[in-house]
Amino acid sequence: MATESLKDIDISEEEEPFELVESELDEATHAEMLMLYTESADSIRFAKAQQWKSVGATLLVFAGLVAVARLTKTDVSLVKTVAFLSFLVSAAAIYTLVLYQVWQNTEREKLREIAGNLSNLFVKIRTIKSTREANVHRYTLLIFMIGSILIGNVLLILDLQKLYQ
Secondary structure, eight states: OOOOOGGGSOGGGSSSOOOOOOOOSOHHHHHHHHHHHHHHHHHHHHHHHHHHHHHHHHHHHHHHHHHHHHHTTTOHHHHHHHHHHHHHHHHHHHHHHHHHHHHHHHHHHHHHHHHTTSOHHHHHHHTSSOHHHHHHHHHHHHHHHHHHHHHHHHHHHHHHHHHTO
């Protein structure tokens, strides 16, 4: 199986030659836009990382609650408190995940606005992945994160029920 290098690819297959249209921004404003673009992209990466850390931390809290319930299984009121706390933690974690998602969407809107002021080549490269496809991936992961928290909570509640059967 032969691999093609970039210089072996025939660019003439394009229907129309691409004409580069540079940004109309002055150099200082262009630099500001690039800085803002970088900040928004970094904010999105940070929010994504925080989402996953929130899921992991929530599942660790559930494991801790299971341990507390097992160690104090003779204290019914404490086990009921653990069950209540698990629902509270789930709700808070899901709310946090949604907040991070909204924040990411705001940053993406900023990226779209900034990109519209940069060169057409920048816009062309940035739009290689369709918005619809990106949204499907984004919300599939969000649903997976929320599902993980809900499943963790269900497993905790089932474990608590086993203590009293």
